[in-house]
Amino acid sequence: SQTIHQWPATLVQPVGSPLSLECTVEGTSNPNLYWYRQAAGRGLQLLFYSVGIGQISSEVPQNLSASRPQDRQFILSSKKLLLSDSGFYLCAWSRGWNEQYFGPGTRLTVT
Amino acid sequence: AQTVTQSQPEMSVQEAETVTLSCTYDTSESDYYLFWYKQPPSRQMILVIRQEAYKQQNATENRFSVNFQKAAKSFSLKISDSQLGDAAMYFCARLRGGGADGLTFGKGTHLIIQP
Secondary structure (H helix, E strand, O other), rough: OOOEOOOOOOOEEOOOOOOOEEEEEEOOOEEEEEEEEOOOOOEEEEEEEEEHHHHEOOOOOEEEEEEEEOOOOOEEEEEOOOOHHOEEEEEEEEEEOOOOOOOOOEEEOOO | OOOOEOOOOOOEEOOOOOOOEEEOOOOOOOOOEEEEEEEOOOOOEEEEEEEEEEOOOEEEEEOOEEEOOOOOEEEEEEEEEOOOOEEEEEEEEEEEOOOOOOOEEEEEEEEEOOO
């Protein structure tokens, strides 16, 4: 069976510090991978998606970036965090044009 | 922008009764997919049910069923025999057909189950 992991589970970072969130998927190969952000009391917003190693599509221009160094690894990064980057970050995977399965999420608080 | 709208920020239902959550969407495509996800207090997003737009038959998963009205661009979720464990945020989402694009989500409906 497939499993998706995210870490860390929670993170508190000061404004201007760097960020690295990691997502890995087990039990499948060549998945589509996604990063979403959920602000407090709101729905999910797609940030990035990837259909293969090194292939990243960005949906929202901002100070975040994503990378996919390995087939089942997806990383969300920032060089300098803003207060507005606070939120709940969810990674998801899918096979083709099917439903997406989500990881447990990372709660990021920028202070 | 092609949007997904959930007009009910909060719904309340008595345990064992039936509740329907509404969702409408905007799309110019003929082929797409629709989903309902559940987000309990743990915040893990859990797939509840999916519907392919080309299928006329409404999807059903145990106590969960949908009423898919393609012409009206409506996709409601019915929960029968509501249980305390059904209490959660419910999100309607749309996936464009023909690609690996991400989901477009509604803002969610908070479902409260009264014991």
